[in-house]
Amino acid sequence: MIVCNASVTLFRSSTQRLFFFCRLSAELYYVRNGVLNDYALNFEVMVPAEIKELHFTWQSLAGRPLPYAISVQHSKPEAMHPAFLNISTSGTIPTSTQTFCVALPCSGDASAEVDTVISINVTLNRATNNVTRLNFKRRKICLLGHRHHFPQNDGSASPGGSSRQGMASPGRGEDESAAMYIAISSACALATLLAIALLACYLRSNKSGMHNSSLIRESRLGSSSSGGPFLAPVPVMSCGGSSSGSCASSRPRTAASSNFPATNPADLHHRIAQLTIQRCRVRLKSVVLEGTFGRVYRGSYTEEDGLEEEVLVKTVTDQASSIQVSLLLQEGMAMYGLSHKNILSILGVSIEDHTAPFLIYPHQGYTNLKRFLQKCKLTPEGVAHTLTTQEVVDMALQIISGMLYLHKKRLLHKDLAARNCVIDDKLRVQIADNALARDLFPADYHCLGDNENRPVKWLAIESLTQKQFTTASDVWSFGVLLWELTTLAQQPYVEIDPFEIPEYLRDGYRLAQPVNCPDELFGVMAYCWAMSPDDRPTFPQLQVCLQEFYTQLTRYV
Structure with missing residues (x-):
């Protein structure tokens, strides 16, 4: 694949599906400012049965129209008629943004997945015969009895990529009104260009405020x-005990939500205090995972009412440094106050003098x-x-x-x-x-x-x-x-x-x-x-x- 040394932009319009079965409003760029997107070109994208047209938008940014030649090949002619194009099979890429259409007409005579390749050769320099070849792979789903209707080719397609009624590739079709197809094609092209223009304006107007948006549409x-996940780095903290060693009472292990992330050691200390439990209520049973400085145990925790529940316990070995202890606490408190079925949130923390801290999590067979x-x-x-x-x-x-x-x-x-x-x-x-x-x-x-x-x-x-x-x-x-x-x-x-x-x-x-x-x-x-x-x-x-x-x-x- 030759990388364009002239400025060309070619992408799939936002009116079609992007992820195979997914209806997403997005644009898939194949060529952006002269650089090929090899990953996009290598995908064999599924085209569902209800989609009968593919729209592509292109533009030459070289200051002059670039010659092109386009063809469409497909397998299983019993399931799909030859493809239609609303541009000529050869011409020049326009210097303004324009959209062309490739119609994939199912015959309705058979059910099949039809492999289709749309090939575009762009001549960058006639003197050196520098040609960039673009192959777009599609797999069209055709269903028995599901027939697509298109007008016959009248040979009036115009070069340059403008949306015109002429179909460049000959094919079979039913006798329908050409005027109706012209109107539909023009409306599709206009809607596509309008959507692209609105999207560009929206992105430009909101780009400066992206970092200040509350959730940026959760995306x-x-x-x-450069710090660890969730929490900003905190200085090494001592593991001074907060427990008297008595099992007469324990602090609640569920804390209310607080601001995230923690930005200072005081907030981390506060979180630990909210989740502190007595060490004597925790019983270690077996090692689940073990490293040089850390271990994960399977164990149990006994509630005040005597009820025992299975837990996982994260702790460090005697070889762990104070920095590693601090990192364990900092990263272990990341799930503090969270409640979701797909989040493993911490249940409690046990810190006592001269002993390694315990981080306790629910087990439930995980x-x-x-x-x-x-x-x-x-x-x-x-x-x-x-x-x-x-x-x-x-x-x-x-x-x-x-x-x-x-x-x-x-x-x-x-x-x-x-x-x-x-x-x-x-x-x-x-x-x-x-x-x-x-x-x-x-x-x-x-x-x-x-x-x-x-x-x-x-x-x-x-x-x-x-x-x-x-x-x-x-x-x-x-x-x-x-x-x-x-x-x-x-x-x-x-x-x-x-x-x-x-x-x-x-x-x-x-x-x-x-x-x-x-x-x-x-x-x-x-x-x-x-x-x-x-x-x-x-x-x-x-x-x-x-x-x-x-x-x-x-x-x-």
Whole structure:
């Protein structure tokens, strides 16, 4: 694929679907200011049965019209007639923004998925024969008895991409009024251009106020910080005891909501005081996870009325430094005061003199999601559970639900990954904080010479290079988490040195499509990894998209 050295912009208009089965209002750029979007070009996008036309908007920014040649090829002629174009098969790309239409007429004689390739050759320099070739892959769904009607080609198409009534490619069709089609095509083109103009004006008028908006439509909550997730870094704090050791009484373990995130040690101390419980009410049973400086225990907590409940306990070993203790408390308190079915919120904290602090979480049969996925692989001991695509999508939807709640609370996770989620035997997923994650999963974190251990292979490009975190960077991490779900927790970019990851991403490389991963699901992942944060989908859009895909999957069960 040759990168354009002249300025060309070509994108799919916002009137059509963006994510396969998803009805999203967005624009998919294939060429922007002369740079090809290889990922967009490589997608084989599904075109539902009810969609019979594709609209593309293009413009030459080189100061002159650029010659082009366009053709459409498709398989299974018994299911679809030859495609129609409302522009000529050769001409010049206009210097003003214009929209052209590609009609995909189903014959109605058979049900099939028709592979269609729209090819456009753009001549950048006739003297050197420099030609850029663009291939747009589509898979058109045609249904038996569902016939699309288009007028016969009259050969009157005009070059340059303007929407005219002439059809460039010959094809069969029913005898209908050409005037009716002219009116419909013109209205579609006008509506598309108007929508694009309104969207551009809206973005320009709101760009300056994006960072001050309360939730930015729950999709672009901005933050820039090099500190840990949720909470600003706090100085090393002492672990002075707040408990007398008596079990006569205990403070309530449920605190009311407070402002997020905490910005000073006093607020952190206040949160700990609100959740403090007596150590003697906690009983450790077995080690669930263990690292060099941290451990996660399965245990129990006894209420004042004698009722005992299963809990998970995070703590540090005797080798842990005061800095690691402070980091455990800081990151462990991230879920303070949150209540959502897909969020694992902390129940209590136990801090006593000369002992390691305990962070207590509800257990309810949960296990670490990454460890669960690894057990789903074929091993000598067998397979713990064979995940279906439907189950993977359902788990992803649960994670999206939790992330929507966090962002509504004006919180960023900054370390969304399978290792920081838990799952039970009914495949109910909860997002957890990342306390002890660096110690328990050291292979997932790397230091790039800046004395900061980060999840390099899960971070968005702007988080790596500029330490900028937004809801869009959480979306990037969600894409990697979705890749983990489909690969059963394989290590991302396993062959790439962590120091090379920023340059690797800058050059346009991304994770490959997993084996047996549907194109629809991989398409969602890849859009999460768009270079520009503004080009990534939002969590509300991802929820709509995956919910519709999940509905499609259930129809085959």
